[in-house]
Amino acid sequence: MIEEARIHPDPDAAVQRELGHLFGVIRALHHGRYASVYLARDVESRATVALKTIVRLRFLEPANATRFRRQAAAAARLDHPHIVSVHRHGVSPSFLWYSMDYCPGGPLSTVQPMAVIECVTAVQHIANALDYAHRSGTVHADLRPFNVLGDESGLIRVSDFGILRALGGVAALKTVQYPPGALDYIAPEQLVKDGVPGPAADQYALGVLTYEYLAGLPVFGATSAEDLVARRRTGSLPDVTAFRPDVPSPMAGAVRRALSEAPGDRFASVAEFAAALTGPTGPVVLWPAEATSDDDDAPSPVLRPRGRHWSIMGVVPALFLVAAASLWFAFSTTSRLPTGRPETGLVPAAPPEQPSIDVTRAPAAAAGRLPAPRPLPSAQVVVSSVPWAELYVDGRLVGNTPVVGLRLPPGRHRLRLVQLGFQPHEEVVNLAPGQTLKITRIVLQQETAP
Template sequence: MAGLEGKTLERYEIRRLIGKGGMADVYEGYDLAVERTVAIKVFKREDEELLRRFIREARLMASLKHEHLVPIYDTGSGEIDGLTWYYIVMPFMEGGTLRARIRQGPLPLSEACRSLREIAAALDYIHRQGIIHRDIKSSNVLLDADGHCYLSDFGIARTTSDATQLTSTGNVLGTVEYVAPELFEGDNRANVRSDLYSLGVLLFEMVTGRLPFTAENPIAVVTMHISKPPPPPHLYAAHVSPAVEQVILKGLEKRPELRYSSASELAEAFCQAVASSSRALARGATAQQYQGWTQASTYSAGTPGTGAPQPLVLRSMGSIGTPTPPQPTSYPPPGQTNAAATVPPPLGAGYPDYGQQQHYRQYEQYGAQPGTASTRRGLFIASLALVLLLAISIPLALAFFSSPHQGTNGSPTVSSGQASGQQQTPTATPNLTATAQAQATATAEAQVQATRTAVAGATATAQAQATATAAVWQTATAGRLVYSDALTNADNPATRQANWDRSGHCLFGGDGYHVVQAVSLTTTQRICHEANYSYGNIALSVQMKILSGASGGVFIRLHPNLFSLSSGYLFEVDSQGRYRIARFDGGIEQPFADWASSPALQSGAGVANTLQIIANGSSLSFYANNVYLTTVSDNSYTDGNIGFLGTAGDNDANVVYSNLAIYALS
């Protein structure tokens, strides 16, 4: 798209880039025919399926007429420098995006009420037309010069009567921070209620200035949507009354049937709660009393009003480096933007420059401190040891004190108030030994129950993580399959077209593509790669077996040279069930962290592991056998070849790769 500024597309003068998306870019332009400033959304991909989606969006938006939907002035195509460009022309919105407005701070409740009513009216309108938006978020809401809201971007919308979907049933489209939890489970399709959940997330964001669920990777965010209650909004906006908070939390109910039935119903309930709170203040409630409303309200794990929520801090399985607590979502650097830009859903950690202190306040409010997994395991073991010690010592102590105390001469001691030599009158005492045994039994039973509870909790967490991983990987592979190869036949047309290395070190066999390296004093590693394709944002999956040698791995965004001084990113796995991620710069290795073990990896010679990578911009996420491992962020390389590694150790390396699949991220 470089170089379109200053060009003329049909009757439109393209002035400057104001927004970038995965499918199209948005420019500020000037309509020479009617002499007005406009926003021009220009398709930029060489992909027929995405072009059909772009044209479908143009037709859909042009067919809709509502005062709070972005209108379409014109659509069409034209040539610039011999290339055909498809475009959608819309009004230029001087107020930018709602996301940019929220970056300046949470909206006052009265402003949030007005904005919500306007967005809700547009959303209910498209629902009545049988259209599901599927991407309700703050960056898809435009503001005019007076701050009024307009819903935009129907790139992934669908009609309820569609016989053919843009993606197969079950694939999740949208931005992960806004997607309804039911869409990550089973084959549930987006509907009115899932759009309303996204609207509830947007309302939370408008009122608090942050999203309800944020974390360092999308799997954790998905898991939170599925299993974690949203945090009470008053933790981030102390002026929110219980009535307002109750409306917001109902909009974020996990079960679709418990949410509001329409967007306008949510908006009216919110505005009425805001009005009643304002009237209470007008009647003389002090600010301290107003803030005290929230202190009187407590929240349970599922339903408002019955306890305090506990934070769910998910950490990657065998993650590289020291785990960090989830970071709040923030936004790209501000610029002059028009919200007609489509912002692709983030697949990695949030931007770290927004709301850092807010995150630590979250831990303080919940009464939790971020810590490492090893620290928590140590505390659990110490607590268990203490319970066992008490279980043993209490019965012994009680038994000791229940026995008659002997004096120094071996005679029983005399109770005070009775003369020595006077006959003692026995008194009835409880059977302390039996009591102690009962207490010990109760303690043991409690311990067993606690263990059962802990196991059940761990099982639930593991199930949630597995569901989340499957959902994220399924979403990532919803794009076009750009290359699929069993790698078992050098004469396969797809294999020949990719132009894989073929030599004594890079061999095709009936079981896959072998990378062979002999033990040597000069080099221990061998890289075999394809030379004809350059990949940027992709989801990749390949099966690897280390038949012999120390390790194997996958290179992405690889830039080889004649001297084998390669550049790119390496996902390396050894035969002991360990992995690491590294960047290579001209043959110089820059590890992101040292080797880490993971139970997701199978160990031993000849054992297969499926290695999976999602590369989206600077975010690189790594998986093994459908289990999430870690995410790193680095923008040194944006595209390149695919390569495979073989590393010799005490014996020659022979690592075989098969069943390669590469998907373009949509």
């Protein structure tokens, strides 16, 4: 119970006393009832990190310390752009602690409803992280808004993989009081005795997040494990379109399926769930014809529904009319141009005298040799897809998505994403010098059976 927890009246002082030789705390980012997060500087590496401390609960000792070390080590092995990397971890007299990447964007809010396309992008990023972890043998088991963070590059990243299991799983859930809604993300199978969460439990939690990103409301608002079970038994899940009529029906149906009571009734994977959010045809990803920015805030590719492209039958006549008007204007203007000497009698001015060339300062130019042009700065490309895929650029394999910080020379490039069982996705991009282009909204479509 809460009385058995080693909770300090001044947790900041306890952190300084027990971890001050490892981290220099800059400021507190979050104080919860059982956990705190600090912005800190690692004394050894001098890196700026987020330091998370979790109060050691006596009713879970000593097994939780051993589980925590094992799970934190597994989380540290996860290496993915959409996962917050764990750097160091340990156990002190009062805390379980670990340091991780600092994400200045903070947690994604579920209070204000997201635009549909914004929600799809966020869920794709989260699904990429979960899919990678599942294929690596790791289940998150505690996905919720506080664990979904935004970093400085605009990517959405997931933190705290497996920490709930390290703290006792269901035992911790049934012993600790939570604020309303905090338990809504726990899958039904996690609340049964000796329930071991699998990838389907993470899909359920992602379904709850998707619902709340769209509706801006909690699904159940439960305050304890018993309350959550009772609410699920007595109440049916309201359709998200009741709060957001603009949500497409395929998306609403995908959310309902991800929130199925039985794991077998959900999608086969989180990647399949993310792909189903856009329906059978999926979105169309459009790149600008010309690069528009050379900074990191360049707009991402936009999604447009299929069927809203201009028809070529309408464009060709319009182009013909424009060309005809241009020719008429050119010929009519040429017929009025003066010939011979100007009627004013003025003599055209002589061309300006060319400045002399200082051969001592510019020997190459004086000899007719122009200096070599400065190389143009390369462009950077970020590519993410659901599910992950092999990325080919101009026919050359460069890696698996998500790919971050890919440097390409300015100009035209052909991108191709390939994944077994899915239709290849191919696009052409035109990159300007120094441009950063973020392509993070690609959903591969499954191949249809012959």
